[in-house]
Amino acid sequence: MTERSGEVFDLGYQHYEGPREGRMRARKALWVNGVRTALGLGRSSRAKILPTLLFVAAIGPAIILILIASVADVGDQVPEFAGYYQIVSITLLLFAAIIAPELLCPDRRDRVLDLYLVRPLTPVDYAGARWLSFFSIALALVYSGQIVLLIGLTLAANDPLEYLRANWLQVPRFLGAGAVLAIFITTLPLAVAAFTTRRAYAAAMVIGLFVISAATAGGLTECREAHGGGSNPQGCERQAGDAAKWFALIDIGQVPSHVNRMIFADDAQARAAEPSVVTAVRELHSTVPVGWYILMTAVPGLLLLWRYRSIRL
């Protein structure tokens, strides 16, 4: 007796009777898709190279700092949580300039945006979800670096519990400062990417802006050699004189660093790694760099929204 084998039935087209979760599901789907796109998930291995390097750039410095702290006897000289952000902020901004446009440019170039905007999504939903995608990655990056640093430094300390007791206040500080950095490195590249369909143009524009502004501000805030040079504010006569502290704000890459310096309450260890522009901005009232940061994130943020609100298909 032979066993009865399975049969395949073609039921034809079946209508969908399940739940329809509307606009909220649409936003969530776009957010998840943005995270996957930025990380190269579901794509070729080539697409994963840059995101991998981005994680290495975020975690690598934390591991190096832990190794230095545990192997070398340099005590308080090793930059910790504040110094970590100072070290990684430029690298992360560079990577963000290259990766973030991937979330916006191909959708407009391939005209996939046309398909999104005929679904339960508004242009603002779209731009917001894409922004949130990259912000999530940026936040995960900067926090994971700090968490690795915290765990490493705690374990490397002679008395880990005592170390935690002495440094617990650094946790809310690095959470706050991480958010400041993540918002900045997300908003600026995305705003630039909103105005071109070519990812390479957007990346080149952000990197160009960053390099030119850094070179200009660095030149104007440098101390004259006759007065000792270096970044020591005492006895330092800067190239641009008294106006140097204002010109220092030009350096786009250091905009979040001015705020983070305040969040970490002028951490002494971080000063060692501080560039001359950050030192120069110390001479300004604290509301100025904070206001400058708000302006430098709000304006690109509003430009991004305006660009998508005014888009015509």
Add this chain to the structure above:
Amino acid sequence: MPPLLEAKQLTKSYGETVALESVDFQVHEGITGLLGPNGAGKSTAIKLFLGLTRPTSGGAEVLGQLAYNSVEVRARLGYMPEHDCLPSSVTASEFLSHMAQVSGLPPSQARTRAADILRHVGLAEERYRPIGEYSTGMKQRAKLAQALVHDPLIALLDEPTAGLDPAGREDMQDLIRRTGREFGISILLSSHLMGDVEATCDRIIVLDEGQVTEEGTISRFTQETRSLIIDVDDKRDELVAALAKRGIEATVQGASIVVEQESEEDYDAIRDAVVEADARLRRMAPRRGSLTDIFRATT
């Protein structure tokens, strides 16, 4: 049954240019063709129903709601644009599953729907290949699939056979017919190709210079007319003269003679005229209406 789409005194102007002027029409269940020459206002009408642009006056209603004001209603609409709109680096399976979620379906159902619809459009075997590697015909099918993946009540298809070879065109027409009749998804098909509309649609709306010039069922436009077509091998002019002698006005259109039939007796008169002209009769038949006639009349 309330209409799926309804244009109420719909007007859309771009500066001085009026794309649609106080247009009224309804789209009900089935396959409806939106026919008209380039610049007739077809694309503008579609954009208005998709809520992509605001009407200058009047209303474009989708399922009883104003399209421009209701984002949620778009979850029940499908749209297949004429132009390329697919990402090249992702697979059709992943893209369709994502688009189903963007239309509001939960992830697990979205994946099932993506697999099902890719099977229905004939891309089951290719679903794990990046879309960039697809042929033009396959891309058109993937475009149609993304318009249907969330099981819309109506799908708006803009020139769905554009860029296809004759075989690909026939396949797409067949797919559109199946979508409308077998799947039960209503369709508004915008095209300037008579063949597409004639082969697929139940009803047509003809637009010209921003106004509706004709509207009705396809059969109304393609039914038999009172004209007779007479094809003869030779002596065409002699036949026309013989018909005129019997009071029958005949016109030569291409290789045929067309006669407006007024009574049954005209058949006898035509027979006698053919005998008198000594012409060899090849065909005599009532003429059927064609969509080309409407199109010709509007241009």
